Amino acid sequence: MNISISSTSEKPIYQQLFEQISAQILKGELESGYCLPPIRQAALELRVSVITVKKAWEELERSGLINTVTGKGCFVAEFSPDEMLRIRNEMILNQMESDASYYKSFGLTLDEVIELLKEIY
Amino acid sequence: MNISISSTSEKPIYQQLFEQISAQILKGELESGYCLPPIRQAALELRVSVITVKKAWEELERSGLINTVTGKGCFVAEFSPDEMLRIRNEMILNQMESDASYYKSFGLTLDEVIELLKEIY
DNA sequence: CAAATTGTGTATGTTGTGTATGCACAATAT
DNA sequence: ATATTGTGCATACACAACATACACAATTTG
Numbered sequence: 001m002n003i004s005i006s007s008t009s010e011k012p013i014y015q016q017l018f019e020q021i022s023a024q025i026l027k028g029e030l031e032s033g034y035c036l037p038p039i040r041q042a043a044l045e046l047r048v049s050v051i052t053v054k055k056a057w058e059e060l061e062r063s064g065l066i067n068t069v070t071g072k073g074c075f076v077a078e079f080s081p082d083e084m085l086r087i088r089n090e091m092i093l094n095q096m097e098s099d100a101s102y103y104k105s106f107g108l109t110l111d112e113v114i115e116l117l118k119e120i121y
Numbered sequence: 122m123n124i125s126i127s128s129t130s131e132k133p134i135y136q137q138l139f140e141q142i143s144a145q146i147l148k149g150e151l152e153s154g155y156c157l158p159p160i161r162q163a164a165l166e167l168r169v170s171v172i173t174v175k176k177a178w179e180e181l182e183r184s185g186l187i188n189t190v191t192g193k194g195c196f197v198a199e200f201s202p203d204e205m206l207r208i209r210n211e212m213i214l215n216q217m218e219s220d221a222s223y224y225k226s227f228g229l230t231l232d233e234v235i236e237l238l239k240e241i242y
Numbered sequence: 243c244a245a246a247t248t249g250t251g252t253a254t255g256t257t258g259t260g261t262a263t264g265c266a267c268a269a270t271a272t
Numbered sequence: 273a274t275a276t277t278g279t280g281c282a283t284a285c286a287c288a289a290c291a292t293a294c295a296c297a298a299t300t301t302g
Binding site: 243244245246247248249250251252253254255256257258259260261262263264265266267268269270271272 | 273274275276277278279280281282283284285286287288289290291292293294295296297298299300301302
Binding site: 193 | 288295
C-alpha cells in the first residue's frame with residue numbers, strides 16, 4: 001500500500017485511490033494474483049472510511065483490473081502484457097485528449113505545448 | 122457569445138462557461154472594454170439558469186478578467202499584453218502540472234508523452 | 243425635474259446529485 | 273463457532289443548478 005491521498009485535492013478521494021492503484025497495476029508493480037489489503041485495513045491506514053475504499057475498489061473491478069471475492073479479498077486480475085498495454089494506453093489517451101482540448105481552447109499550438117511540458121516535466 | 126456547453130461533461134456548467142470565456146479573452150477574441158451579454162440573455166441563449174451564468178461571471182471577476190458594474194453590465198478588463206500573457210500562462214501551466222503528474226504516475230517519460238501528444242493533437 | 247419604466251446585476255430559498263460516513267448484514271475461511 | 277472478508281442501507285454534508293423575488297442604475301416620459 002504505497003498510496004498518498006490529498007484532502008486538498010479537487011479530485012475525490014476514491015478517484016485518487018483508483019488512479020494510483022490502477023497505475024501501479026499497469027506499471028507491473030502489483031502482479032497478477034496479488035491480494036489487495038482488506039478494505040478495513042486500507043481504510044485504517046489511509047484514514048478514510050471503508051466506503052471510500054470500497055468505491056475505489058469497485059471502480060477497479062469495473063475496469064477489469066481486479067477480481068473481488070466476498071470473504072476472501074480482492075486480487076489483481078490476470079491479463080496478457082498486450083492487454084495490459086492496451087488498457088494503459090486507453091486510460092492515458094483518454095485523459096490526454098481531454099487535456100489537449102483544453103490547451104487548444106487557449107490557442108496553443110502543439111509546439112508550444114511541448115515547449116511548456118519540457119519546462120515542467 | 123460563441124459558447125458550447127455539454128450537459129454530459131463531468132465539468133460543472135459554470136466552469137465550462139468560465140473556461141471558454143477566459144480562453145476567448147486571453148486569445149484576444151474579446152477586446153478590452155467589450156461588454157458581455159446580460160446574464161439573462163446569456164442564460165436564455167445557453168438554456169441555463171441565470172445563477173449559473175452569474176457564477177461563471179463571478180469567477181471571471183475574481184480572476185481579474187472582467188469588471189462588473191451593477192446596472193450597466195460586465196466588461197472585459199484592461200490589461201497589458203504582458204499581463205495577459207502572464208495570466209494565460211499561469212492558467213495553462215497550472216492545469217498542465219496536474220496533467221503531467223497523472224502521466225508520471227503511469228511511469229511515462231517526457232518523450233513518451235510528447236510522442237502521444239503528436240499523435241492526437 | 244420627478245416619477246415611472248426598463249435593464250442590469252444580486253440575494254434568497256429549494257431541489258437534486260454525489261462524496262463520504264458509521265453501523266449492521268452476508269459470505270467465506272479456518 | 274469464530275474471525276475475517278466484502279456488501280447493503282440510512283444518513284450527513286457539500287455543491288451544482290434552478291425559479292423567483294429583490295435592489296440598483298439608466299432611460300423614458302409627463
